[in-house]
Amino acid sequence: MSKKKIEIKNLDFYYNDFQALKNISLDIVANQVTALIGPSGCGKSTFLRTLNRMNDLIEGTKVDGDILLDGENIYAKGVDVVDLRKQVGMVFQEPNPFPKSIYENVAYGPKAHGITDKDRLDQIVEQSLRDAALWDEVKDRLDRSALGISGGQQQRLCIARALAVKPDILLMDEPTSALDPIATAKIEELMDNLREDYTIVIVTHSMQQAARISDYTAFFLMGEMIEYGPTERIFEKPEHKKTEDYITGRFG
Amino acid sequence: MVRSNFEKDLEKLNQDILKMGSMVEEAIHKAVTSLVEQDFELADQVMKQDDKLDRYELKVDKKCIKLIALQQPVARDLRQIGMIAKIATDLERMGDLAYNIARITKELSGEEFIKPLIDIPRMAEIVQEMVREALESFVNLDAEQARKVGRRDDEVDELDDQIIRELLTYMMEDPTAIKQGNKLMFVSRYLERIGDHITNICEKVVYIVTAERVTF
Numbered sequence: 001m002s003k004k005k006i007e008i009k010n011l012d013f014y015y016n017d018f019q020a021l022k023n024i025s026l027d028i029v030a031n032q033v034t035a036l037i038g039p040s041g042c043g044k045s046t047f048l049r050t051l052n053r054m055n056d057l058i059e060g061t062k063v064d065g066d067i068l069l070d071g072e073n074i075y076a077k078g079v080d081v082v083d084l085r086k087q088v089g090m091v092f093q094e095p096n097p098f099p100k101s102i103y104e105n106v107a108y109g110p111k112a113h114g115i116t117d118k119d120r121l122d123q124i125v126e127q128s129l130r131d132a133a134l135w136d137e138v139k140d141r142l143d144r145s146a147l148g149i150s151g152g153q154q155q156r157l158c159i160a161r162a163l164a165v166k167p168d169i170l171l172m173d174e175p176t177s178a179l180d181p182i183a184t185a186k187i188e189e190l191m192d193n194l195r196e197d198y199t200i201v202i203v204t205h206s207m208q209q210a211a212r213i214s215d216y217t218a219f220f221l222m223g224e225m226i227e228y229g230p231t232e233r234i235f236e237k238p239e240h241k242k243t244e245d246y247i248t249g250r251f252g
Numbered sequence: 253m254v255r256s257n258f259e260k261d262l263e264k265l266n267q268d269i270l271k272m273g274s275m276v277e278e279a280i281h282k283a284v285t286s287l288v289e290q291d292f293e294l295a296d297q298v299m300k301q302d303d304k305l306d307r308y309e310l311k312v313d314k315k316c317i318k319l320i321a322l323q324q325p326v327a328r329d330l331r332q333i334g335m336i337a338k339i340a341t342d343l344e345r346m347g348d349l350a351y352n353i354a355r356i357t358k359e360l361s362g363e364e365f366i367k368p369l370i371d372i373p374r375m376a377e378i379v380q381e382m383v384r385e386a387l388e389s390f391v392n393l394d395a396e397q398a399r400k401v402g403r404r405d406d407e408v409d410e411l412d413d414q415i416i417r418e419l420l421t422y423m424m425e426d427p428t429a430i431k432q433g434n435k436l437m438f439v440s441r442y443l444e445r446i447g448d449h450i451t452n453i454c455e456k457v458v459y460i461v462t463a464e465r466v467t468f
Contacts, residue, residue: 208324235326235327237327244327248327
């Protein structure tokens with residue numbers, strides 16, 4: 001049941017001379033939600049971005065160690081980063097729809113990957129919007145600008161956009177930090193449903209959110225992963241003093 | 253840091269439990285003394301004090317719910333707050349049992365004892381000591397001490413068995429002793445139940461400290 005989707009082995013990561021991740025090893029389980037928690041600057045977002053090589057875009061970065069996705073090393077020579085990112089989608093903190101129509105936002109990815117058939121695109125757009133629990137709210141105005149819908153809707157649109165290229169994994173970097181509680185609840189419920197088809201890794205600053213939505217939680221501190229395990233255990237009975245101090249707010 | 257208020261509230265809750273504990277200990281002591289010395293005034297005192305314990309329990313309960321609602325505690329904080337609410341209930345029930353003993357003092361209304369009371373005061377002493385130590389283990393978050401105290405309940409159970417057996421002998425020999433013997437049996441059983449509640453408290457202390465569910 002607990003199939004390893006991503007295996008991270010002895011991962012080190014550097015921004016020039018600064019070592020941002022120190023010897024991280026963990027297995028991310030398929031079709032589960034894994035939450036990454038820790039104080040600002042602990043490396044959790046850096047870690048998240050190593051999973052689809054988003055850090056490659058930053059100059060002066062260096063990676064050591066292995067990240068195996070379905071057993072294949074994503075940092076191996078010859079890996080097509082575009083293909084990788086198709087397989088490992090990402091949603092960011094601030095909703096960032098393209099300044100295009102709702103339809104075009106979702107169709108953008110499939111088009112970029114060579115799908116041109118109009119019926120096929122329509123179908124993908126509808127399915128993606130349905131999966132992102134947004135279809136009913138926007139189906140009558142697909143041609144309107146994506147910038148005209150609410151922040152919560154924009155964020156779900158970004159999720160739909162990510163889903164449109166059929167990824168296996170969805171990375172989410174504080175996806176609800178800019179949203180109100182109702183929009184947050186919708187995204188959280190959505191994640192709960194998406195788990196059936198996707199493996200989700202989420203960075204969150206809200207401990208309660210991690211507790212509510214995730215199956216596994218990893219606690220990062222100063223570039224190290226201090227503790228990783230089932231969320232229930234981490235929040236009821238953390239093994240490490242540092243984890244306990246952090247989740248109970250006695251940090252620092 | 254925001255959490256300093258939370259720490260203060262938690263510390264106050266600890267103090268509330270200690271206060272309840274010392275009230276219970278006193279109630280047990282006074283109740284059994286009132287019985288042995290047939291002191292109705294003392295019995296009245298115990299019965300009056302019981303209201304105070306009931307109110308304390310409610311107060312602790314409210315504070316726990318409030319802290320959970322406002323602070324969303326996790327890990328040991330959550331275990332501690334959850335268990336404090338339950339420990340308060342145990343203590344309140346122990347107070348009720350002391351009340352029952354005081355009531356029996358009054359029901360016996362000064363009649364002569366069918367036998368000298370030796371084991372009942374002994375049992376009461378052990379139980380009072382256990383209350384004290386259980387609360388000590390609670391404040392110090394000392395799971396080892398909690399385990400030790402929890403296991404002492406066997407002594408109380410043995411004394412209870414012994415007292416009941418002895419009283420039965422008296423009652424079989426002399427049917428006029430049945431009425432009083434029956435009441436004294438109740439006293440013994442009340443003390444035994446107090447012991448059970450102390451055991452519960454000890455189990456909760458172990459859970460707070462280790463997150464392990466144990467039964468003694």
